[in-house]
Amino acid sequence: MKLYIYDHCPFCVRARMIFGLRDVAVEEVVLLNDDEATPIGLIGAKQVPILQKPDGSHMGESLDIVRFIDEYAGKGRLKAEIRPQVQAWFDQISEYYNKLVQPRDVMLGLPEFATQSAIDYFVGKKEKTIGNFQTNLSKTGQYLKRAAAGLAELETLVCSPDALSAELGMEDIIVFPVLRNLTMVRGLEMPPKVLAYVQKMSEQSKVPLYFDRAL
Ligand SMILES: N[C@@H](CCC(=O)N[C@@H](CS)C(=O)NCC(=O)O)C(=O)O
Numbered sequence: 265m266k267l268y269i270y271d272h273c274p275f276c277v278r279a280r281m282i283f284g285l286r287d288v289a290v291e292e293v294v295l296l297n298d299d300e301a302t303p304i305g306l307i308g309a310k311q312v313p314i315l316q317k318p319d320g321s322h323m324g325e326s327l328d329i330v331r332f333i334d335e336y337a338g339k340g341r342l343k344a345e346i347r348p349q350v351q352a353w354f355d356q357i358s359e360y361y362n363k364l365v366q367p368r369d370v371m372l373g374l375p376e377f378a379t380q381s382a383i384d385y386f387v388g389k390k391e392k393t394i395g396n397f398q399t400n401l402s403k404t405g406q407y408l409k410r411a412a413a414g415l416a417e418l419e420t421l422v423c424s425p426d427a428l429s430a431e432l433g434m435e436d437i438i439v440f441p442v443l444r445n446l447t448m449v450r451g452l453e454m455p456p457k458v459l460a461y462v463q464k465m466s467e468q469s470k471v472p473l474y475f476d477r478a479l
Pocket residue numbers: 270272273274275276297310311312313324325326327389
């Protein structure tokens with residue numbers, strides 16, 4: 265199977281996680297961010313992740329890919345329920361998440377931004393939503409304060425380093441990708457249970473963190 269991704273894409277991390285967690289082999293293909301022809305040719309939309317299934321057909325939508333591979337692997341099933349407090353936590357990160365992460369995405373040397381035109385495509389698109397990247401970078405301190413309050417709430421919801429809830433589930437699939445991306449923000453301090461969870465989930469899912477290149 266092949267999985268078309270961008271490294272920075274949290275929806276792609278959802279899909280990457282299930283391959284790691286269930287130990288299913290996959291070839292990851294990183295597309296350039298301004299490559300519209302490939303995804304549109306595969307699923308009719310400029311969007312990743314895209315999975316090429318064993319029968320050669322293609323499937324989009326991260327959660328559909330997660331459910332498909334979870335069933336395909338045949339090693340138990342992810343718990344479907346998401347606690348309302350976890351959903352509420354996820355819903356409030358939009359206040360600061362994109363503003364902290366998107367300006368940094370293009371500064372990390374990621375393969376989807378290997379060309380200037382790929383960087384320009386992303387910056388042009390995302391600045392329409394969050395505003396100027398440099399301005400957002402200069403406001404890092406204020407976003408970090410909000411992030412710290414959010415992470416303190418999440419700390420009370422972490423059951424163990426192995427899974428957010430008592431067993432692996434969709435909670436992990438929605439929460440880990442955004443925590444993993446926040447590891448690219450220098451100065452962001454994760455409370456101890458959240459940090460242990462992120463490190464263990466990165467190992468279990470085989471999705472690397474960004475701590476070593478945080479900026
Ligand atoms: N609902 C989709 C959302 C996927 C999505 O929004 N992917 C982003 C990357 S994070 C994308 O491909 N955006 C188009 C672009 O960057 O031009 C899913 O869960 O797979």
